Amino acid sequence: DGGITQSPKYLFRKEGQNVTLSCEQNLNHDAMYWYRQDPGQGLRLIYYSQIVNDFQKGDIAEGYSVSREKKESFPLTVTSAQKNPTAFYLCASSTGTGELFFGEGSRLTVL
Amino acid sequence: AQKITQTQPGMFVQEKEAVTLDCTYDTSDQSYGLFWYKQPSSGEMIFLIYQGSYDEQNATEGRYSLNFQKARKSANLVISASQLGDSAMYFCAMRDFSLAYQGGKLIFGQGTELSVKP
Numbered sequence: 001d002g003g004i005t006q007s008p009k010y011l012f013r014k015e016g017q018n019v020t021l022s023c024e025q026n027l028n029h030d031a032m033y034w035y036r037q038d039p040g041q042g043l044r045l046i047y048y049s050q051i052v053n054d055f056q057k058g059d060i061a062e063g064y065s066v067s068r069e070k071k072e073s074f075p076l077t078v079t080s081a082q083k084n085p086t087a088f089y090l091c092a093s094s095t096g097t098g099e100l101f102f103g104e105g106s107r108l109t110v111l
Numbered sequence: 112a113q114k115i116t117q118t119q120p121g122m123f124v125q126e127k128e129a130v131t132l133d134c135t136y137d138t139s140d141q142s143y144g145l146f147w148y149k150q151p152s153s154g155e156m157i158f159l160i161y162q163g164s165y166d167e168q169n170a171t172e173g174r175y176s177l178n179f180q181k182a183r184k185s186a187n188l189v190i191s192a193s194q195l196g197d198s199a200m201y202f203c204a205m206r207d208f209s210l211a212y213q214g215g216k217l218i219f220g221q222g223t224e225l226s227v228k229p
Contacts, residue, residue: 031215042115042202042219043156050215058216088154096215099146102156 134203
């Protein structure tokens with residue numbers, strides 16, 4: 001079945017550590033996205049990529065980094081520079097004109 | 112700047128009744144698309160329905176319909192015959208097609224939490 005796989009589902013991090021969230025899609029979509037969701041809030045765009053080896057900052061990119069070395073993969077690194085990283089992270093992909101297809105999300109907690 | 116506003120943080124509806132979830136949007140552009148997503152407590156985002164700005168008829172998908180009023184910049188979601196499984200967060204989102212090289216990103220509202228009572 002085609003879809004988006006995010007891992008891990010739950011992740012705990014100590015302050016000062018970098019962590020990487022994985023996102024893989026087999027939908028053959030060109031565009032991929034990372035959103036952050038805080039409790040009771042909407043989704044805010046962190047980074048997006050329209051094509052391999054290219055990506056753009058979204059509204060809240062500070063403290064995050066991404067790479068797009070393969071069409072299927074768009075990992076997100078939450079760096080120690082992100083002051084409040086505890087949140088629910090959602091990865092998505094699309095053709096660029098249709099709806100976004102989402103993964104099941106990764107919940108990051110900073111201890 | 113584009114903006115999506117959902118003014119109802121929470122809504123209650125009796126099972127089998129219809130409910131309307133409000134969404135207003137702000138854009139100065141003519142070409143855009145409006146989406147509704149459902150987010151159950153598990154966290155996944157489920158696409159429900161889409162309306163293009165040039166679509167003359169309101170979109171419908173099963174029990175979901177979109178009440179699109181372009182002049183008022185509103186795109187309300189109507190759920191008919193509510194079911195217990197409809198209890199979830201609902202998000203309205205917009206894509207502005209007139210923005211070049213934006214990668215098809217969506218801007219989301221704050222969401223409405225719908226609770227269906229038996």
